[in-house]
Amino acid sequence: MWNSPAExxxxxxxxLYVWSSFGVCALVLILEPLxxxxxxxxxxxxxxxxxxxxxxxxxxxx
Amino acid sequence: xxxxxxxxxxxxxxxxxLSSPSTFYPVAGKLIPIFWILTAIFGIAGLWVSFFVAPVxxxxxxxxxIIFIHVxxxxxxxxxxxxxxxxxxxxxxxxxRLSAMMAQALAPVGAWMAFLSLWTGAFWGxxxxxxxxxxxxxxxxxxxxxxxxxxxxxxxxxxDNPRRAxxxxxxxxxxxxxxxxxxxxxxxxxxxxxxxxxxxVTKAPAMAQTMxxxxxLMALCFWMYSIAVxxxxxxxxxxxxxxxxxxxxxxxxVKI
Amino acid sequence: MNAxxxxxxxxxxxxxxxxxxxxxxxxxxxxxxxxFPLGIGADPALLRKIAPGVIxxxxxxxxxxxxxxxxxxxxxxxxxxxxVLSPQPLVLLVAGKIIAHWLVCGLPLVILAPIxxxxxxxxxxxxxxxxxxxxxxxxxxxxxxxxxAALTLGLRGGSxxxxxxxxxxxxxxxIFGAGAVYANSVGLNxxxxxxxxxxxxxxxxxxxxxxxxxxIKIAIE
Numbered sequence: 001m002w003n004s005p006a007e008x009x010x011x012x013x014x015x016l017y018v019w020s021s022f023g024v025c026a027l028v029l030i031l032e033p034l035x036x037x038x039x040x041x042x043x044x045x046x047x048x049x050x051x052x053x054x055x056x057x058x059x060x061x062x
Numbered sequence: 063x064x065x066x067x068x069x070x071x072x073x074x075x076x077x078x079x080l081s082s083p084s085t086f087y088p089v090a091g092k093l094i095p096i097f098w099i100l101t102a103i104f105g106i107a108g109l110w111v112s113f114f115v116a117p118v119x120x121x122x123x124x125x126x127x128i129i130f131i132h133v134x135x136x137x138x139x140x141x142x143x144x145x146x147x148x149x150x151x152x153x154x155x156x157x158x159r160l161s162a163m164m165a166q167a168l169a170p171v172g173a174w175m176a177f178l179s180l181w182t183g184a185f186w187g188x189x190x191x192x193x194x195x196x197x198x199x200x201x202x203x204x205x206x207x208x209x210x211x212x213x214x215x216x217x218x219x220x221x222d223n224p225r226r227a228x229x230x231x232x233x234x235x236x237x238x239x240x241x242x243x244x245x246x247x248x249x250x251x252x253x254x255x256x257x258x259x260x261x262x263v264t265k266a267p268a269m270a271q272t273m274x275x276x277x278x279l280m281a282l283c284f285w286m287y288s289i290a291v292x293x294x295x296x297x298x299x300x301x302x303x304x305x306x307x308x309x310x311x312x313x314x315x316v317k318i
Numbered sequence: 319m320n321a322x323x324x325x326x327x328x329x330x331x332x333x334x335x336x337x338x339x340x341x342x343x344x345x346x347x348x349x350x351x352x353x354f355p356l357g358i359g360a361d362p363a364l365l366r367k368i369a370p371g372v373i374x375x376x377x378x379x380x381x382x383x384x385x386x387x388x389x390x391x392x393x394x395x396x397x398x399x400x401x402v403l404s405p406q407p408l409v410l411l412v413a414g415k416i417i418a419h420w421l422v423c424g425l426p427l428v429i430l431a432p433i434x435x436x437x438x439x440x441x442x443x444x445x446x447x448x449x450x451x452x453x454x455x456x457x458x459x460x461x462x463x464x465x466x467a468a469l470t471l472g473l474r475g476g477s478x479x480x481x482x483x484x485x486x487x488x489x490x491x492x493i494f495g496a497g498a499v500y501a502n503s504v505g506l507n508x509x510x511x512x513x514x515x516x517x518x519x520x521x522x523x524x525x526x527x528x529x530x531x532x533x534i535k536i537a538i539e
Binding site for chain 2: 465469470473474475476479482483485486487489490493494497500501506514518525529532533536537539
């Protein structure tokens with residue numbers, strides 16, 4: 001279907017539109033999970049710190 | 063875990079067992095990789111069909127290929143709104159926290175789908191009809207759908223009490239669901255009245271079989287993606303909201 | 319029923335004591351509609367064309383301005399809680415508040431609109447249609463607005479958030495209302511528009527009081 005990679009990237013003259021669309025789509029679909037993972041890691045870290053603080057308190061009270 | 067082994071395609075049956083955050087959390091964790099793999103499979107297949115199988119269009123040239131993300135994104139944005147409203151409604155009726163958390167987890171995904179639909183719609187419209195934005199019925203309704211998503215997210219963000227946020231969001235989502243068909247119908251009416259763009263941006267070229275397949279595969283890809291990200295986000299939400307529960311403290315991730 | 323009338327009377331009495339609040343919302347309506355010719359130009363043909371949309375959008379915005387008064391004051395001083403706890407069905411009390419809001423914010427718009435319409439060089443026929451569309455439409459605006467007002471009770475930045483929540487819901491009313499006037503001006507039949515406005519009104523009357531009552535209960539508890 002495509003005679004050369006150059007032809008593929010040119011998309012019959014519509015390169016700007018096609019690749020902007022697919023590009024932004026890929027960007028969103030990659031960035032969103034990354035942000036969710038960061039949020040998850042943040043809450044896990046917070047819980048770890050809280051647990052450490054509890055343990056510290058317990059050890060020092062006894 | 064027994065729950066995982068007994069999972070079937072329609073998980074209504076198992077859902078009742080999973081309705082507490084503590085049982086759902088590990089199950090979700092196990093499901094996430096499966097959905098990422100499915101996303102990749104459908105995505106690769108879909109992109110292959112989009113770029114290497116579907117033929118060039120007589121009228122729109124290669125530019126029409128944007129349809130392979132525009133239409134799936136539109137479908138997903140509308141589908142996810144229904145699912146989100148359904149979860150929120152369940153949470154309201156049965157007073158279950160997890161259902162509300164699922165709605166909260168899905169809202170951003172749906173909003174991004176609506177945004178992608180609008181973005182790709184603009185980039186499709188510009189070369190085909192000369193304008194970045196045409197006020198056709200589908201695009202305008204999609205814009206309002208984005209506003210509905212953002213309103214849901216904003217409302218929940220501004221209410222401190224989580225249970226009030228859940229219930230208020232549920233009411234808003236349900237009101238939105240009833241209104242979306244009304245809005246769509248009214249925008250279509252408006253469009254014909256004012257004889258706006260006589261061509262619709264979303265009027266697709268005559269569908270070759272392969273084009274339909276491409277759209278379907280990409281739609282499945284987006285669907286699996288939405289489930290994967292939704293499950294990821296709901297796990298974070300569960301931890302955030304159940305932070306003081308015992309089972310959270312006993313988690314292996316938290317015990318260092 | 320008596321409870322509903324009692325609420326209407328009470329709300330109207332409260333408004334009478336603070337007439338300035340109501341008048342400012344109406345003033346807003348007049349001022350906003352005057353801004354458009356200043357911004358766009360005073361060509362009568364153009365004004366006639368944009369009049370339905372401008373007047374309707376101004377009506378939407380004025381209604382939004384007045385919505386915070388529906389529940390917020392009572393929420394702050396505890397009256398709303400008493401209303402929720404009272405033996406009267408909350409639905410009736412909410413309906414009463416909505417009717418009072420419409421009498422104060424919506425009905426005056428219907429009466430003022432022809433005057434604004436004349437400023438925009440609309441002919442008499444269009445003025446009638448404008449009044450009819452607003453008469454059917456403004457109650458829907460008050461009804462839908464009550465949902466937003468109830469959901470955002472007591473929240474920081476509540477008014478702006480409320481506007482963002484309600485405006486998408488207002489779109490069909492705007493389309494059919496302004497569309498009726500426009501259709502009439504180009505000679506099309508408006509029975510469809512008017513029927514649809516009527517249908518929206520009936521639907522809203524049937525469902526919204528329950529929804530708003532539920533939203534108030536959620537905000538109170």
